[in-house]
Amino acid sequence: MNGDLVIAVLVVGLVVRQQLRTRPVRRIGSLIIPAVLGVLGVSGIAFGIASVVKDRPLAALPVVLLVASLAVAAGFGAARARTVRVWRGPQGEVLRKGTAATTGLWVAAGGVHLGLGLWIDHAARAGVLGTASLYAYLAIGLGTQNLLVRGRAAAL
Numbered sequence: 053m054n055g056d057l058v059i060a061v062l063v064v065g066l067v068v069r070q071q072l073r074t075r076p077v078r079r080i081g082s083l084i085i086p087a088v089l090g091v092l093g094v095s096g097i098a099f100g101i102a103s104v105v106k107d108r109p110l111a112a113l114p115v116v117l118l119v120a121s122l123a124v125a126a127g128f129g130a131a132r133a134r135t136v137r138v139w140r141g142p143q144g145e146v147l148r149k150g151t152a153a154t155t156g157l158w159v160a161a162g163g164v165h166l167g168l169g170l171w172i173d174h175a176a177r178a179g180v181l182g183t184a185s186l187y188a189y190l191a192i193g194l195g196t197q198n199l200l201v202r203g204r205a206a207a208l
Contacts (some may be wrong), residue, residue, distance in 0.1 A: 053203075054155075055161075059122050059156070060186050060187075062116075062167040063187075063190070064162060064190065066156075067085070067156060067158075067190065067194060068158045069115035071136070071150035071155070071158070072149065072152035072154070072155065073148065073149065074149045075148060075161055076089060076129055076146065076147055076148070077138065077146045077147065077148050077201060077202055077205035078140075079202070081190055082152065082198035082201070082202060083195065083198060083199075084192045085189045085194065086190075086192075086195035086198060087195075089187045089189075089190045089192070089194065090188065090192075090195070091190075092187035092191075093185065093186075093187035093188025093189070093190070093191045094188065096184035096185060096187050096188065097118070097181070097184060097185050098186055099180075100179055100180050100181030100182070100183075100184030100185060101148070101179075101181060101194045102122075102172065102179075103177075103178065103179035103180055103181070103184075103190070104176045104178050104179035104181055106178075106179075107178045107179070108162055108177065108178060110176065111175065111176065111192055113189050114172045114173075114174040114175045114176040114181055114182075117168060117171055117172045117175060117182075118172055118182070120168070121168040121172065121182075121185060121189060122167065122171070122188060122189060122192050124161075124168065125161065125164075125165070125188075125189040125190070125192040125196070126192050126193065126196045127133055128157055128160070128164070128193050129192065129193040129194060129196030129197035129198075129200070130196055132154050132157045132158065132193070132197045133196070133197045133198075133199075133200035133201050133204070134163075134200075135150065135151050135153040135154040135157060136148050136149065136150050136151070136197070136204075137149050137150075138201060138205050138208065139178075139202045139208070140208055146205040146208055147174035148201055148205065149155065160188075161193060164168065165185075165186060165189050165204070168181060168182065168190060169182030169183045169186070170183075172185070181194050
């Protein structure tokens with residue numbers, strides 16, 4: 053699991069770093085990373101469920117908490133989208149750049165996911181369902197953020 057944690061920290065670090073760079077708003081490119089994370093997330097959740105059900109039936113509470121966690125990810129994505137600066141560049145292209153508030157919300161989202169993940173795993177009394185859902189959490193949060201930023205860019 054230590055290798056998985058290192059990879060997860062690297063992925064989150066790269067996503068946050070990318071957020072702080074000035075870059076163009078793209079129609080499709082902004083959804084590729086969330087899609088890849090989504091595939092990893094679905095496989096992580098499937099692995100987490102399998103790790104729980106091998107020992108006992110999966111109770112309702114961990115599932116409810118998992119769904120709530122993913123809803124929280126969407127909420128953080130929506131909040132972060134409001135903190136991203138969007139403007140027209142000198143060539144007429146639409147640019148974006150995250151702010152310190154964007155970074156703060158990423159840190160808060162990570163802390164919330166960690167807490168909810170531990171609660172999910174405690175409620176399941178086995179397995180790694182909560183921690184295995186990190187990629188799904190990132191996919192939903194980043195996807196929501198990118199869709200909303202694209203909407204703001206289209207309005208310019």
